[in-house]
Amino acid sequence: MSTDTLIRTGEAPFPLTGINKPCNTWYTVCGDLKSGKTPLIVLHGGPGIAHNYLLPLFDLYASHAIPVVLYDQIGTGLSTHFPEKMGDGEFWVEQLFLDQLNGLIEHLKIREFDILGHSWGGMLGARFATSRPFGLRRLVLADAPASAQLWCAAEDTLRATLPQDVQDALTKGDTEGTTESPEYKAAYSVYFERFVCTIVPLPDDIVKAFEAISEDPTVLFTMWSNLDFGSNGTLQGWSVIDDLHKITAPTLVVHGRWDVAQDSVVEPFFKYIPRVRWYTFGESSHFPHYEERERYMQIVGGFLADD
Template sequence: MSTPTLPQLEGTVAFNVKDAGEPCETWYKVIGNLHDSKHRPLVALHGGPGVTHVYLEILSDLTKAHGIPLVLYDQLGNGNSTHLREKDKSHGGESFWTEQLFLDELDNLLEHLKIKDDYDLIGHSWGGMLGSGHAASQPKGLKHLILLSTPADMGLWVDAQNLLRTKLPQDVQDVLDKHEKDGTTDSDEYAAAVGVFYARHLCTLAEWPTPVVDALRSIEVDGTVYNTMNGPSEFYITGPLKSWTMLDEAKNISVPTLLLNGRYDEAQDSVVAPFFNSIPLVKWVTFAESSHMSHFEERERFMQVVGDFLVKG
């Protein structure tokens, strides 16, 4: 018996951005029945910053299993939303691409979809950083928060990446060091060395799922946001995100929160632990055979853990 096709709705919402220089829109997709379900919608925040929603569509497993409506969207500057390539690092982009910009975009989308009074949130990596900031403001409609492979502090993140980096083959470390010193991180040799790191700590599957490949490729298509806010790679951070932290604000997250990471994750235990130590209502699960993409690497268990948290509490 075939699985019934889930209803899907795509659209855009106008997003008024000061200093953008042009009208902006946020593209979104809803999978499931947004306003005709016994479960509140789950809003998914993709990582990067600078990838797209496509690698989070797998969360529709939760829609199939429990009827949870899923809201996906491409953050400004990415995917199907408005691109602003002129807002790059050399043209004042560091003051334009801010966490507050993306927090405002999320609020705008929740308002447009008429779900701001009752919703759950899942954020992956940078999306979790964004989600934690949103949750710390204690919006009245947020009921559950899921932080997937999310650092609580970028200083701790860099420390963790540097430690993982020392475990790479020496020749790979040498290539990374050379190109970062010479300012040639856009070279193919550097990209190949970064690929060795990613195969260990971003996605351990022998063949990367197409949605993961497509999401990461979006940075190659338009790297404005990623390169401006973050920098050349996950462990060589030169943008303003290098000083991002939730160490003082995490205690303000008042909703039940689920922390998730993988044993081999870029988001090592050391970068997740401050959330666990600060958030009053929190549960932490580490996936033993996963890195940064546990929703693909251990798909069945991942969906069970998340589904139980959202449905059973």
């Protein structure tokens, strides 16, 4: 089934107190939101990586007739940017993104919906679900950490498995501030190709999503980090673990075997969410929706279509 003729785009107003310029959420929808099938709203990662890399999830409409909504979070991609807010930890807070999500749901007049959050989007989706929002039917936490500390610890563990010369080049770049050197970039590519995306060359839509950070790193640098490893932003102490028991929506946790979101990173979701399933994609890293695309749609689509 071709989805090309079933895709539309739009903008939802997202007015912000104290901001004297128009603010909008850009979104794209595949399928008919009035079809009677519960739509899936997808939260992208980063924070600050645009929606493009999640476009394969439109496959869920072809395989399971699930309408899919993608959007760019504020400060990212085709939504309104605020580069003047670089470093403003009082502006770039989790609640800003929760408010944006609620605004989009209201704009699209969706009464019942599912949520899939990838990476940072999964952090946001988990927090959203702890409030037991009206209309949330099912939740998918994809390649996401239950806490920032667990994520950073997994990065360190995986980094220590790399060849010693690669580790040394990464350490030198970190300590000497030479992360733009060819040696550091080559070493980081080794890490990236093992634990972030195993597909070489990178699919164009992943490249475009990461280009969004190069064009405007405001959100990423303020909230997560201006470094490749660790977190020195406002999310560095983030955790949802203590509130996971509040999630009542049936939940699916997915990740890749070689993912930075290792077992230790996602295990609290499985331990504390009351109604939860857990699936590991054995041949994937952080992008199983590309690396095992057909299987991914079977697992996720099957969960969402299960009444």
